[in-house]
Amino acid sequence: MASREIVQYDSGLSRVFKVLAQVFLVVYLIWTVSPFIIMVGSSMKDLLEAFTLPRVGDWLGALSFFDFSPTFKHYVALFAEENFGAYLTNSLIASVGSALVAVVLGTSCAYSMSRYQFRGKKDVFFWIISTRMAPVVAVIVPLYAIFRSFGLVGTLPGLILAYTTFNLPFAIWMLKGFFDNVPYAIEEAAQCDGATRLQATMQILPLVAPGIGAFLVLCILFAWNDFLFATIIGSGGAKTLPVATKELIQPQNVQWGKIMAAGVVTTAPMMLLGLLIRRYLVAGLTMGAVKE
Amino acid sequence: MVAISIENVWKYYGETVAVQDLNLECRDGEFVCVLGPSGCGKSSTMRMLAGLEHISAGQILFGDKRINELAPKDRDIAMVFENYALYPHKTVAENMANPLRMAGVDKATVTKKVLDAAKLLEIDHLLDRKPVELSGGQKQRVAIGRVIVRQPAVYLFDEPIAHLDAKLRARMRTELKHLQQHQGVTTVYVTHDQLEALSMADRIAVMHDGVLQQFGTPAEIYSNPVNTWVAGFVGEPTMNLILTEVATEADRPKLTHKGFTIDLDGQLGEAALRGNEKALRFGIRPENLKVSLERSPGAIEGTVYTRQLLGSDLLVEVETGNDHFRVRTSPAFEGEVDRPCYISYDLGHAHLFSAETGQSIV
Numbered sequence A: 001m002a003s004r005e006i007v008q009y010d011s012g013l014s015r016v017f018k019v020l021a022q023v024f025l026v027v028y029l030i031w032t033v034s035p036f037i038i039m040v041g042s043s044m045k046d047l048l049e050a051f052t053l054p055r056v057g058d059w060l061g062a063l064s065f066f067d068f069s070p071t072f073k074h075y076v077a078l079f080a081e082e083n084f085g086a087y088l089t090n091s092l093i094a095s096v097g098s099a100l101v102a103v104v105l106g107t108s109c110a111y112s113m114s115r116y117q118f119r120g121k122k123d124v125f126f127w128i129i130s131t132r133m134a135p136v137v138a139v140i141v142p143l144y145a146i147f148r149s150f151g152l153v154g155t156l157p158g159l160i161l162a163y164t165t166f167n168l169p170f171a172i173w174m175l176k177g178f179f180d181n182v183p184y185a186i187e188e189a190a191q192c193d194g195a196t197r198l199q200a201t202m203q204i205l206p207l208v209a210p211g212i213g214a215f216l217v218l219c220i221l222f223a224w225n226d227f228l229f230a231t232i233i234g235s236g237g238a239k240t241l242p243v244a245t246k247e248l249i250q251p252q253n254v255q256w257g258k259i260m261a262a263g264v265v266t267t268a269p270m271m272l273l274g275l276l277i278r279r280y281l282v283a284g285l286t287m288g289a290v291k292e
Numbered sequence B: 001m002v003a004i005s006i007e008n009v010w011k012y013y014g015e016t017v018a019v020q021d022l023n024l025e026c027r028d029g030e031f032v033c034v035l036g037p038s039g040c041g042k043s044s045t046m047r048m049l050a051g052l053e054h055i056s057a058g059q060i061l062f063g064d065k066r067i068n069e070l071a072p073k074d075r076d077i078a079m080v081f082e083n084y085a086l087y088p089h090k091t092v093a094e095n096m097a098n099p100l101r102m103a104g105v106d107k108a109t110v111t112k113k114v115l116d117a118a119k120l121l122e123i124d125h126l127l128d129r130k131p132v133e134l135s136g137g138q139k140q141r142v143a144i145g146r147v148i149v150r151q152p153a154v155y156l157f158d159e160p161i162a163h164l165d166a167k168l169r170a171r172m173r174t175e176l177k178h179l180q181q182h183q184g185v186t187t188v189y190v191t192h193d194q195l196e197a198l199s200m201a202d203r204i205a206v207m208h209d210g211v212l213q214q215f216g217t218p219a220e221i222y223s224n225p226v227n228t229w230v231a232g233f234v235g236e237p238t239m240n241l242i243l244t245e246v247a248t249e250a251d252r253p254k255l256t257h258k259g260f261t262i263d264l265d266g267q268l269g270e271a272a273l274r275g276n277e278k279a280l281r282f283g284i285r286p287e288n289l290k291v292s293l294e295r296s297p298g299a300i301e302g303t304v305y306t307r308q309l310l311g312s313d314l315l316v317e318v319e320t321g322n323d324h325f326r327v328r329t330s331p332a333f334e335g336e337v338d339r340p341c342y343i344s345y346d347l348g349h350a351h352l353f354s355a356e357t358g359q360s361i362v
Helices: A012-043 A060-066 A073-081 A084-115 A121-130 A136-149 A156-180 A184-192 A197-225 A228-232 A241-246 A256-287 B042-050 B092-102 B107-120 B136-148 B166-183 B194-200 B218-223 B228-233 B266-274
Strands: B004-013 B016-026 B031-035 B057-062 B077-080 B154-158 B186-191 B203-208 B211-216 B240-249 B252-256 B261-263 B279-284 B289-292 B300-309 B314-320 B323-329 B340-345 B351-354
Touching: A012 A060, A012 A256, A073 A084, A073 A256, A084 A121, A084 A156, A084 A197, A084 A241, A084 A256, A121 A156, A136 A156, A136 A228, A156 A197, A156 A228, A184 A197, A184 B077, A197 A256, A228 A241, A241 A256, B004 B042, B016 B042, B016 B211, B031 B042, B031 B166, B031 B194, B042 B077, B042 B154, B042 B186, B077 B136, B092 B107, B092 B136, B107 B136, B136 B166, B166 B194, B186 B194, B194 B218, B203 B218, B203 B228, B211 B218, B211 B228, B228 B240, B228 B279, B228 B351, B240 B266, B240 B323, B252 B266, B266 B351, B289 B323, B300 B323, B314 B340
Parallel strands: B031 B186, B031 B203, B077 B154, B154 B186
Antiparallel strands: B004 B016, B004 B057, B203 B211, B240 B252, B240 B279, B252 B261, B279 B351, B289 B340, B300 B314, B300 B340, B314 B323
């Protein structure tokens, strides 16, 4: 096996570049992390404290951001007054449900796309991905009309269906790559070992498991973070967290504390999921691309 | 353990014919090699035997059971693939146990059989490893182990040792042959390597362009090739096949060429005249020719073109009248390049092929 070491030799320019890169990373880190810090901090502050700003030029005054008595009243209010428990459940059902449906359908479709040759296969394949080319906004109105005539507007099954529609092409494209990388000979060997056609396919599923796992997470993320479908197709009976959060902005009263708390409630589960499956996610996303 | 009959089998891929009207009989317990270059239809034949591809026309019988419509799992076969096709996510032990598990054999028996097979193949110290941690030779043993844990009716080997290095290949030839004789399972072995076929097979089926050329024992194939194609494919260094013209002189047939004339008599002479052909290919293996620096009666005159040492032997190419004769001789031969030399031959080992059809006419 070739060494994995990337050989680099120092030169004056590369040292300057290294310093620049580090400066950039620090700025980038502040840029990305500070909204989260502000969100988490503000969610535990009174309205008055949340809007305390230091005078211009008073850099030490920025520390006053961390000077507050933590309160969880916004979180309590979210669940007690605003019914966020139900929205959380809705979000969970819609995202996990659509991810599961997309994975089951996507895996079987990707498998046949990878293994079978049939007339017009390339066209079918292109057609599948082309459904993702139009912006969601462009199709949302006709979709709404269709969903309404089937009585799916404002229901969780409706929302799951909508998400599946958009996740499925992605699933097929991504998983086909994974199946392509599994030699068909392994399935043939399984058949000679005494497996049926279906059992042989099942035998190779562990080999595409990283791909399926990665895709599951991406599906859940997409559905969880979605606002457009949720507000138009899910509104009413199937309100999800982003929609509920937006509704906290009322014409006469913007409930900043609750909004910040809702932001935390919405973000935390996905961050947790990301941390849990980080290793597999990276393996999954790269394995499809690199052939052994 | 069963006899195999392949009867009038055809294989099409769309318009392309891969296997053309194939007829083969493998006796119970026989080791049959299907030999041919890539694209000759040998792999298609094997895959039809395994049930990995449909039989376009004709039928295949195991014993007296027609297997055309049976799925691989119902054919009682075990196959070794060219690229081994091990399950990458399973350990060596799990890989080998898979066929037994599929058959629903109880755990204790599985463990015992896997261990027995592993010991036989000397891979019992690798049982906990994954295929990625194995060398090519070890992977190949695991693939064979997966096949021999059970006693199927037929073993199918699809170029199983093609990717090993030369030394390991030689060793595996011996071991596979020994194993097959030991177990007595009917075996079909596909290869493009004529040495593998000659050294291992009970009988060899030589295929070319989807057509069976010759089916016989290694000795028959080697000594009596039915056409120029088989003659040229089997044997290394390859047989000399020189195009000559037929002439008669005082009712005695002879072959004429720019560089030499060969007087024919007896069987060869009759055969040369029988077909009324104007041109014939004179075929003779390099080891049946002798080269010398001294002129002898009837010898073919030429000049040394190259000398190639083959270890124990020396291969001398001699140029005569724009054609080359390959001669296998002792490294003691002193002829340097461009020196004149003389080739003597024994017509008892010579072959004559029709120049037009390539068929042997003797």
